[in-house]
Amino acid sequence: xxxxxxxxxxxxxxxxxxxxxxxxxxxxxxxxxxxxxxxxxxxxxxxxxxxxxxxxxxxxxxxxxxxxxxxxxxxxxxxxxxxxxxxxxxxxxxxxxxxxxxxxxxxxxxxxxxxxxxxxxxxxxxxxxxxxxxxxxxxxxxxxxxxxxxxxxxxxxxxxxxxxxxxxxxxxxxxxxxxxxxxxxxxxxxxxxxxxxxxxxxxxxxxxxxxxxxxxxxxxxxxxxxxxxxxxxxxxxxxxxxxxxxxxxxxxxxxxxxxxxxxxxxxxxxxxxxxxxxxxxxxxxxxxxxxxxxxxxxxxxxxxxxxxxxxxxxxxxxxxxxxxxxxxxxxxxxxxxxxxxxxx
Numbered sequence: 612x613x614x615x616x617x618x619x620x621x622x623x624x625x626x627x628x629x630x631x632x633x634x635x636x637x638x639x640x641x642x643x644x645x646x647x648x649x650x651x652x653x654x655x656x657x658x659x660x661x662x663x664x665x666x667x668x669x670x671x672x673x674x675x676x677x678x679x680x681x682x683x684x685x686x687x688x689x690x691x692x693x694x695x696x697x698x699x700x701x702x703x704x705x706x707x708x709x710x711x712x713x714x715x716x717x718x719x720x721x722x723x724x725x726x727x728x729x730x731x732x733x734x735x736x737x738x739x740x741x742x743x744x745x746x747x748x749x750x751x752x753x754x755x756x757x758x759x760x761x762x763x764x765x766x767x768x769x770x771x772x773x774x775x776x777x778x779x780x781x782x783x784x785x786x787x788x789x790x791x792x793x794x795x796x797x798x799x800x801x802x803x804x805x806x807x808x809x810x811x812x813x814x815x816x817x818x819x820x821x822x823x824x825x826x827x828x829x830x831x832x833x834x835x836x837x838x839x840x841x842x843x844x845x846x847x848x849x850x851x852x853x854x855x856x857x858x859x860x861x862x863x864x865x866x867x868x869x870x871x872x873x874x875x876x877x878x879x880x881x882x883x884x885x886x887x888x889x890x891x892x893x894x895x896x897x898x899x900x901x902x903x904x905x906x907x908x909x910x911x912x913x914x915x916x917x918x919x920x921x922x923x924x925x926x927x928x929x930x931x932x933x934x935x936x937x938x939x940x941x942x943x944x945x946x947x948x949x950x951x952x953x954x955x
Contacts, residue, residue, distance in 0.1 A: 644901050647720035648680035649713060649736050650727030651698040652691040655750055655779075656680070658890045659724060660705050663898070671895040674902070677724075679708045681716045683736070685729040688812060694728075713739050722901040723747040730817060731755030734762050741770040746904050748897045749776040751825070752817040753913060757921040757943040758950060764910050765947070775906035776913050778825035780805075780871055782892040785884040786829055789875050796878035800858045801830035803873040807847055807863025815927070816920040820847065820863040826873040826884075827851075828916050831859045833909075835919055837935045840926040849923045852933075918943070 646663065648656050662668065663675040680702050684695035703709055710716040713736060717723075723740050725733060730752035740747045753776040754760040767774050780786070789795055805823030809815055816824060834854040841848040847863040864870075872885035896907045915936065921943065922934040 642674070644675050644722055645679075645720045646675060646677045646722050646724060646901070647710075647716045648677060648702070648707070649716065649723060649725045649740075650683040650729075650750075651680055651702055652682075652684050652694045653698070653726055653728040653750070655890065656724065656726040657698055657701050657705070659726075659894055659897070660702060660707060662891055662894045664705060671898045672891075675898045677702075677705075677707055679710050679716050679719045681710050681713050683727050683732070685727070685732070685812075688729055688810065690810075691728050717743045717745060721745065724897070725749045729755070730813060731759075734759040734766075737763055737774070738766060741766050741772045741774075744770065744772055746772065746901055747774045748900065749774060751776060751778050751821050752813065753917060755813055755817065757814075757917050757939065758946045760914055760917045761943055761947040762951065764914055765951075767910065773900070773904045773906050775900065775908045775910070777893070777908050778822045779890050779893040780822050780887060781825050781829045781908070782896050783884065783886075783888040784892060785886070785888060786826065786873060786875075787892075789882045789884050790830055792877075792882065793879075795875060795880050795882050798830055798832075798857075798875055799878055800860075800876040801827055801873055802860040802862070802876075803827035803830065804862040804864065805871045806869040807865060809865070814920060814924050815842075815847070816849075816861075816863065816923055817917075820861070821916075821920065822871060823861050823863060823873075824849075824916060824920055826871065827859050827861050828912060828919075830873055830875045831857065833912050833915050835859065835915065835936055837933045838919060838922045838926055839931060839933045840923040841931055842927045847923070849919075849926075851919060 660677040662672055663677050682695050682699045685691040723745050725737055725747055733754050754763055803823045803826040807820035810818035835851040836854055838849055838851045845866045849861040851859045871887050874883045900906055918936045918940050921939045922936050925934045925939055926932060
């Protein structure tokens, strides 16, 4: 079986241990974990630094300290180009040393926050991190293409280095409580929504719609088999059919109120979760991950989530026709294999 077909088959049967890696030993108790940031072009880097470097940090946040950062930045994306200088200044004021290269950064840290707002350079930026054996959180979007997302997963497995990627909305206390609530019961379906601003350099939903898609997957889990997308200038509606006939829907908005939320349709009741609950819940998950080297989000789920958004783009290209995730996965896996072979 060729690698592309194997990947698609793995998706269909529920993602067994593809891309899995046995986590190395946990961090020594009481040790300070020195964290380095790659990319100072998003507010996330400052939010995380303030949480980790707070002298009063307690519980899970204690023992994590951001010590260095490589600014990076993408000249062809305005929201990156115009923010690097300001966030670099803020990071320096928070006591973070500014480093001139990723290799030099890695010499000073134990773990990495890959925060570049542009997903396209993530593959090249994370490669030396994996080679150095440093656990890494990769902020959304994981990559600028499904091909690169697959390549990142394969590299992580090759070097046996733990990593994870997600939106901060995944760990909001309200949605986490709902999906674990026995009064809601088994999740039969969900409808999630978020802003879905577009950035020409990225697949449509990768840039901002990923927030709502992340909420959808938080509720539904893996197992989506096909998607259908309706697109207008102002709105996107993506309907996913999960294994067993469950239905999950994402609504992305570009006008009107820019809210985040999800309604979970359970076997026993229906429950809404509507609000952004800050960065601390995700920061705590990152802290636990750096200490234990055990990722709180499965790689398989992150890759399927990326495939969901790629299939939505393909449905748009086909004027709303249904697209199977196994189809886009097989195509991307083949392209990733060719790209890897060409790089040798």
